[in-house]
Amino acid sequence: MSLQHALLGVLEARPMSGYDLVRFFDGSTGWIWAAPQSQIYPMLRRMEQAGLIAGDEEARGPRLTRTVYSVTEKGHRELTSWLGVAHDAAPPRDPFMVQALNFDMIPAGEAVEVLEAFIAEQEKAAAEAEAHRDRLLRKETALLKERLSRRDPEDHDRIARLKAHVFDGIAAVARTRVEWARKGQRLLGE
Amino acid sequence: MSLQHALLGVLEARPMSGYDLVRFFDGSTGWIWAAPQSQIYPMLRRMEQAGLIAGDEEARGPRLTRTVYSVTEKGHRELTSWLGVAHDAAPPRDPFMVQALNFDMIPAGEAVEVLEAFIAEQEKAAAEAEAHRDRLLRKETALLKERLSRRDPEDHDRIARLKAHVFDGIAAVARTRVEWARKGQRLLGE
Numbered sequence: 122m123s124l125q126h127a128l129l130g131v132l133e134a135r136p137m138s139g140y141d142l143v144r145f146f147d148g149s150t151g152w153i154w155a156a157p158q159s160q161i162y163p164m165l166r167r168m169e170q171a172g173l174i175a176g177d178e179e180a181r182g183p184r185l186t187r188t189v190y191s192v193t194e195k196g197h198r199e200l201t202s203w204l205g206v207a208h209d210a211a212p213p214r215d216p217f218m219v220q221a222l223n224f225d226m227i228p229a230g231e232a233v234e235v236l237e238a239f240i241a242e243q244e245k246a247a248a249e250a251e252a253h254r255d256r257l258l259r260k261e262t263a264l265l266k267e268r269l270s271r272r273d274p275e276d277h278d279r280i281a282r283l284k285a286h287v288f289d290g291i292a293a294v295a296r297t298r299v300e301w302a303r304k305g306q307r308l309l310g311e
Numbered sequence: 312m313s314l315q316h317a318l319l320g321v322l323e324a325r326p327m328s329g330y331d332l333v334r335f336f337d338g339s340t341g342w343i344w345a346a347p348q349s350q351i352y353p354m355l356r357r358m359e360q361a362g363l364i365a366g367d368e369e370a371r372g373p374r375l376t377r378t379v380y381s382v383t384e385k386g387h388r389e390l391t392s393w394l395g396v397a398h399d400a401a402p403p404r405d406p407f408m409v410q411a412l413n414f415d416m417i418p419a420g421e422a423v424e425v426l427e428a429f430i431a432e433q434e435k436a437a438a439e440a441e442a443h444r445d446r447l448l449r450k451e452t453a454l455l456k457e458r459l460s461r462r463d464p465e466d467h468d469r470i471a472r473l474k475a476h477v478f479d480g481i482a483a484v485a486r487t488r489v490e491w492a493r494k495g496q497r498l499l500g501e
Contacts, residue, residue, distance in 0.1 A: 130412060133413075133416065153408040155404060156404075204425075205422075207425050211404070211405060212345030213343050213345055213481075216313035217400070218480075219317045220393070220394055221476075222343060224394070225469070225470040225473050226394060227394045227395045279415070283414050286411075286495055287408060289494075290408075291408070294488065294491075297484050298480065301479070301483055301484075308473055309473070311469065311472075
């Protein structure tokens with residue numbers, strides 16, 4: 122049910138349409154949860170039926186409307202109670218680790234190339250997370266601005282730092298993986 | 312299709328029954344891919360139909376048999392060609408990051424507790440990965456022994472080091488997360 126909580130977290134900051142949410146979760150935005158359209162629309166319907174979010178019809182031109190969802194009191198309680206307790210870790214399912222565990226079955230040169238692509242991808246992920254961290258610290262992202270507009274100005278710096286810290290962690294993990302992959306390349310060369 | 316490749320990788324080392332594979336992938340064995348029984352049996356059927364694995368009936372007592380699967384030539388080619396090229400990264404889907412990104416919505420004390428549980432879990436994961444790494448370096452795990460029994464003795468050390476390195480990386484990521492979480496606790500205390 123993490124998609125549900127990811128949606129509630131975003132909608133807390135800013136009411137959005139299904140279309141906006143699909144774009145938000147398409148995985149290309151430096152966001153921390155990726156979900157396809159085929160999951161988002163059914164989940165929004167279920168959440169509306171459960172009373173966690175409410176849809177408002179909003180005019181879009183003379184004849185068109187769109188539904189904009191916002192979090193209800195019940196949704197807010199569901200989110201904050203989920204946030205406040207520890208949950209079991211997600212089960213391990215990293216395809217790359219399956220690949221690395223079987224590197225002894227392919228020529229070393231191929232494995233080195235696979236690691237090289239992994240390094241490039243992780244370096245990109247680290248750089249993106251660091252850029253996002255910096256935008257958050259400067260309070261520049263649209264979502265953070267909207268969230269802060271409803272919070273005590275005294276808390277703004279702390280909130281920005283807490284959110285930035287999440288992306289700092291994503292970057293640190295990616296940098297750790299880069300170091301690991303480089304050591305793997307050295308092992309393959311032995 | 313990573314479950315398919317994870318299964319092929321394991322079955323390359325040792326032919327196993329569906330029941331053995333279910334136990335192997337139940338997530339409690341320091342393994343790097345977790346999958347429930349409800350995924351494993353249908354996947355084995357699909358892989359058998361696709362000619363990637365073949366089932367052998369094996370006697371278990373006077374009247375019982377069980378099917379033991381092994382990798383076919385076609386399955387071996389499928390695995391090694393998948394291993395030899397880089398694949399797109401898995402989309403980000405870590406429920407814990409969704410939780411951390413919304414820590415500003417709950418009392419700091421609750422968030423510190425959630426991080427404390429996360430630290431304990433990551434420290435356990437790191438210790439388990441390190442223990443598994445050391446067993447692999449000593450060539451003690453049953454699966455590695457079977458795999459090595461069919462490989463040139465000259466390669467044994469290298470194969471063990473390559474596999475151990477994967478668990479070294481899992482441990483390094485977990486330790487990075489612990490450090491990150493401790494810094495988060497300090498930020499929450501500010």
